[in-house]
Amino acid sequence: MNFSVVLALVGVGLAVGMGAIGSCIGVGKITKVGAGLLSKDPERFPQILALAALPSTQSLYGLLFGFIVLIKTGLISGKAIDFDVNTGYAFLLAAFPVGIATLFSGIAQGEAATGGIKILAQKPENFTQAIVLTSLIESFAIFGLVISLLIVFVGINI
Amino acid sequence: MxxxxxxxxxxxxxxxxxxxxxxxxxxxxxxxxxxxxxxxxxxxxxxxxxxxNIESETNDLNLLSELFKFYPIKGFWSLFEDNRILFTMNELKHSINNRKDLMYIVSKLLYLNERKKKLIDITKRNAKESNFEVENNALKKEIESVYKELDIDDESIKDVIIPEFKRLYSAIEIEKKVKELPxxxxxxxxxxxxxxxxxxxxxxxxxxxxxxxxxxxxxxxxxxxxxxLVVWENKNFEPFKQISESLGVIDQNEFDPTVVITFFFAFFFALAINDALYGLIISVFTGYILYFKKIKPNLKNIFGLLFISGLFSLVVGAFTGSWAGNLFEKTPINIILSKFQLIKQIPTDSDKSEHLPIINELLNKNLNGTSPVVALLVFAVFIGIIHIFTALIIKAINAYKVKEYDHFITEIAWISFLICSILYFSPIFIFIKFIFFILGIVSLGLVFVFNSGKGIIGKIMKGLIQLYELVAFLADILSYTRLIAIGLTGAIIADVINLLAHLVYDANPSLLGSVLFVVVLLIGHSFNLIVGLFGAYINPLRLHYVEFLPKFYKGKARQLNVIDTNLTYGIIKI
Incomplete structure (x- = not known):
C-alpha cells in the first residue's frame, strides 16, 4: 500500500475519531444529568432522548467524511486509485476542519443540552426552546463539514 | 387565517x-x-x-362518575359493543329516572366484563393448561342469569341504548367540569x-x-x-402555528406568518431529508396515526407538521430522483420513477464507483465548469436570500399597518439597498451595474434620512448601525448551507447503505445472502431515516427561530385562554 493511501486513511481516522470523541463526551454529559431527572420524573424519557441525540450527529459528520474519502480513493471497493503523496496530505488536512469542529461542538453541545435538561425539569412546556438553543451549536460542526467536503469534492482532483 | x-x-x-x-x-x-x-x-x-366554599356532595351522580373514572371511557364502551351485554330500553329509561338501579346494572355489567377479561388473560398466558371451556361456560351461564334478572333485549342497543348512555355520560361530564372549574x-x-x-x-x-x-x-x-386579547382561528395550519406561537401571540396589527412558515418549513425539511421514499414513509406513518388513531393533543401538532413536510419531501425527492438513495436504480420501477426526475444525472464515462451515482455526479465537474456541490451551496444561499427578504418584507408590512411610514420607508429602502448590492456583484452588463450602483446609493441615503434616530447625529448613528446589519445578513444567508450539508449527508449515507447491502449479497449470492441484503437495507435505512428526521426537524426550526422570526415578530398580544369545553361525545342535547 502506498504512503499516500496511508495518509488518506489517517485523515479518515482523524475525522471519524474526533467526531466520535465529541459525540461521546457530549452524549455522556447529557445522559448523566438526564438520568438524574429520570429518577424523579420517568415520563420525561422521550424529551431527554431527543436532547441526547443532538450531539450524536457530530460523529455522523465524521463518518460521512470518512465514507466520502473511502469512496473517492476507491478503498471502499478494494481497488485503491493511485495518487501522489501531496494528494494524500491534502486528504489528511481536509479531515481537520470537520474533525476539530465536530470534536469541540460535540462537547459544547453536551454542555448546552445539560442546561436544556434544567429547562425540562422546571418548565417542560418550554422544551422547544431548549432544543433550539442546543441546536445553535450544530452550525459550527456543519460549517466545518461544508469546508471539508468542498476540499474533497472541489479541491482534490484524482 | x-x-x-x-x-x-x-x-x-x-x-x-x-x-x-x-x-x-x-x-x-x-x-x-x-x-x-x-x-x-x-x-x-x-x-x-x-x-x-366547596361543597362535598355524595349523590348518585358522583358515585357513577367515580365509576366512570375508575373504568376509562373506552373500556366502558367496549363493554357494550364487544361483549354484547345488552339490556332493554325500558330498563334503561327506568334506570335514568332512578339512578340507583342504573348503578346496580352498570356495576354488575362491569363486574362481568372484568371476569371475562381475566379469563382471557389467563388463557393467553398458559394456553394449554387452562380449562378455558369450563370456565367460559360457567361465565356464559352467569351472564345469562344476569340478563334474565335485568330483562335484556338485543334489538335497540345501537340505536337507543348507546346514545342514551352517551347523553347520560355527557351530563355527568358537564357537572364534573363545572365543579372543577375555578x-x-x-x-x-x-x-x-x-x-x-x-x-x-x-x-x-x-x-x-x-x-x-x-x-x-x-x-x-x-x-x-x-x-x-386575540383569538386565533386557523385550523388548516394549526401544526405550524405553534412555531411562531412559542415566541408569543401576534395582535391584529401584525402580519400572520403562519402560511409563510408552513411553506418554508416544509420546503426546508424536504431539502434536508431530500428523499422521496423517506418522505412517503413519514407521511404514511404520521397520516395513519393522525386520521385513523386517537392521539394526544400535544402530539397532534408535531405529527401534522411531519405529515405536510413528508409530502413536500416526496415531491422534492422525486424531482431529484432520490428514492432511498439509489435503491431502485437497477430495478424496472426506476423507469417510472425517473419520469418524475427533473434534475437529471450528469452522464459520466468513469466507472470507478458505479454503485454511487450521487458521488459520481458530484465528482464530475460538468455543470458549466462549476462543481455540483458548489452549485448546490449557491442554491441554498439563494433560498436563504429569499427567506430573509420575505422576513424583511413582512417587517415593512407590519410598519405600514401601524402607520409608521418613516419606519416603512426605511425598511423598503434597506431591502432595495440589499437587492442592488447583490445585483451589483452579480455577473451582469456593466451599464446595468451602474444603474444598480446609483439605486443602491439612493436607497442607502433614504435609510439614513428616514430612520428613527433623533437629530443629525442620531440619524447617522442609526444609519451606521443599520449598515452593520449587512454583516448579519451575510451570516444569515450562509447559515442556509446547512440544509444542503444535511441533505447530502442523508443521501450519501443512503447510497453507502445500498452499496453495503449489494456487497453483502455479492459475497454470498444465495438465500442467506438475500436475507442479509434485506436486513442490511432495513436496519441501515431506518437508522438513516431516524437520524435524518432529527436533523431535518431541528435545523429548519432553528432557521426560523434564529434567522427568520426575530426580524419582524413581536408577539406581544395575549391569546384568549378559553375554559375547556370539550366533551367526550361532542355537543349534546339533553
Missing amino acids: AIYKTKELMLTIDSKELDIFLKQVIKDNLPIEFLNPSDLGQEWAFFEYIQP RNIFKTTKNSEAYFCFIAFPESKEYSINKVLIENNIACKKINWNKD
Missing part, C-alpha cells in the same frame, strides 16, 4: 347562577375566558376575590351583597353569549379594555 378581536363583559352573578351559566356554556361549546380584575388595570383593582367571583367590599365575574370571548360569539345571559336573567355590563 383570521385573528378576531374579543369582547369583555362584567357579570353580576353569584355562585349558583354561575354554575347554571357555565353548564350552558359547556353545553353550547362557547369559548370564554375568566379574567382577573387586576389584569384589567388599576381602576378595577378594588374588587376582592371570594374564596368559594370560581372566579369577586366582590367590591367584604360586606357587599353583589357578586361579580369578568369574562372575555371572541366578538363572533357575542350573540350566543348574550342569548345565554338573557335566558338566565344574568345582568351584564360591557367593559372597555384596551389590551390586545
Whole structure:
C-alpha cells in the first residue's frame, strides 16, 4: 500500500475519531444529568432522548467524511486509485476542519443540552426552546463539514 | 387565517347562577375566558376575590362518575359493543329516572366484563393448561342469569341504548367540569351583597353569549379594555402555528406568518431529508396515526407538521430522483420513477464507483465548469436570500399597518439597498451595474434620512448601525448551507447503505445472502431515516427561530385562554 493511501486513511481516522470523541463526551454529559431527572420524573424519557441525540450527529459528520474519502480513493471497493503523496496530505488536512469542529461542538453541545435538561425539569412546556438553543451549536460542526467536503469534492482532483 | 378581536363583559352573578351559566356554556361549546380584575388595570383593582366554599356532595351522580373514572371511557364502551351485554330500553329509561338501579346494572355489567377479561388473560398466558371451556361456560351461564334478572333485549342497543348512555355520560361530564372549574367571583367590599365575574370571548360569539345571559336573567355590563386579547382561528395550519406561537401571540396589527412558515418549513425539511421514499414513509406513518388513531393533543401538532413536510419531501425527492438513495436504480420501477426526475444525472464515462451515482455526479465537474456541490451551496444561499427578504418584507408590512411610514420607508429602502448590492456583484452588463450602483446609493441615503434616530447625529448613528446589519445578513444567508450539508449527508449515507447491502449479497449470492441484503437495507435505512428526521426537524426550526422570526415578530398580544369545553361525545342535547 502506498504512503499516500496511508495518509488518506489517517485523515479518515482523524475525522471519524474526533467526531466520535465529541459525540461521546457530549452524549455522556447529557445522559448523566438526564438520568438524574429520570429518577424523579420517568415520563420525561422521550424529551431527554431527543436532547441526547443532538450531539450524536457530530460523529455522523465524521463518518460521512470518512465514507466520502473511502469512496473517492476507491478503498471502499478494494481497488485503491493511485495518487501522489501531496494528494494524500491534502486528504489528511481536509479531515481537520470537520474533525476539530465536530470534536469541540460535540462537547459544547453536551454542555448546552445539560442546561436544556434544567429547562425540562422546571418548565417542560418550554422544551422547544431548549432544543433550539442546543441546536445553535450544530452550525459550527456543519460549517466545518461544508469546508471539508468542498476540499474533497472541489479541491482534490484524482 | 383570521385573528378576531374579543369582547369583555362584567357579570353580576353569584355562585349558583354561575354554575347554571357555565353548564350552558359547556353545553353550547362557547369559548370564554375568566379574567382577573387586576389584569384589567388599576381602576378595577378594588374588587376582592371570594374564596368559594366547596361543597362535598355524595349523590348518585358522583358515585357513577367515580365509576366512570375508575373504568376509562373506552373500556366502558367496549363493554357494550364487544361483549354484547345488552339490556332493554325500558330498563334503561327506568334506570335514568332512578339512578340507583342504573348503578346496580352498570356495576354488575362491569363486574362481568372484568371476569371475562381475566379469563382471557389467563388463557393467553398458559394456553394449554387452562380449562378455558369450563370456565367460559360457567361465565356464559352467569351472564345469562344476569340478563334474565335485568330483562335484556338485543334489538335497540345501537340505536337507543348507546346514545342514551352517551347523553347520560355527557351530563355527568358537564357537572364534573363545572365543579372543577375555578370560581372566579369577586366582590367590591367584604360586606357587599353583589357578586361579580369578568369574562372575555371572541366578538363572533357575542350573540350566543348574550342569548345565554338573557335566558338566565344574568345582568351584564360591557367593559372597555384596551389590551390586545386575540383569538386565533386557523385550523388548516394549526401544526405550524405553534412555531411562531412559542415566541408569543401576534395582535391584529401584525402580519400572520403562519402560511409563510408552513411553506418554508416544509420546503426546508424536504431539502434536508431530500428523499422521496423517506418522505412517503413519514407521511404514511404520521397520516395513519393522525386520521385513523386517537392521539394526544400535544402530539397532534408535531405529527401534522411531519405529515405536510413528508409530502413536500416526496415531491422534492422525486424531482431529484432520490428514492432511498439509489435503491431502485437497477430495478424496472426506476423507469417510472425517473419520469418524475427533473434534475437529471450528469452522464459520466468513469466507472470507478458505479454503485454511487450521487458521488459520481458530484465528482464530475460538468455543470458549466462549476462543481455540483458548489452549485448546490449557491442554491441554498439563494433560498436563504429569499427567506430573509420575505422576513424583511413582512417587517415593512407590519410598519405600514401601524402607520409608521418613516419606519416603512426605511425598511423598503434597506431591502432595495440589499437587492442592488447583490445585483451589483452579480455577473451582469456593466451599464446595468451602474444603474444598480446609483439605486443602491439612493436607497442607502433614504435609510439614513428616514430612520428613527433623533437629530443629525442620531440619524447617522442609526444609519451606521443599520449598515452593520449587512454583516448579519451575510451570516444569515450562509447559515442556509446547512440544509444542503444535511441533505447530502442523508443521501450519501443512503447510497453507502445500498452499496453495503449489494456487497453483502455479492459475497454470498444465495438465500442467506438475500436475507442479509434485506436486513442490511432495513436496519441501515431506518437508522438513516431516524437520524435524518432529527436533523431535518431541528435545523429548519432553528432557521426560523434564529434567522427568520426575530426580524419582524413581536408577539406581544395575549391569546384568549378559553375554559375547556370539550366533551367526550361532542355537543349534546339533553
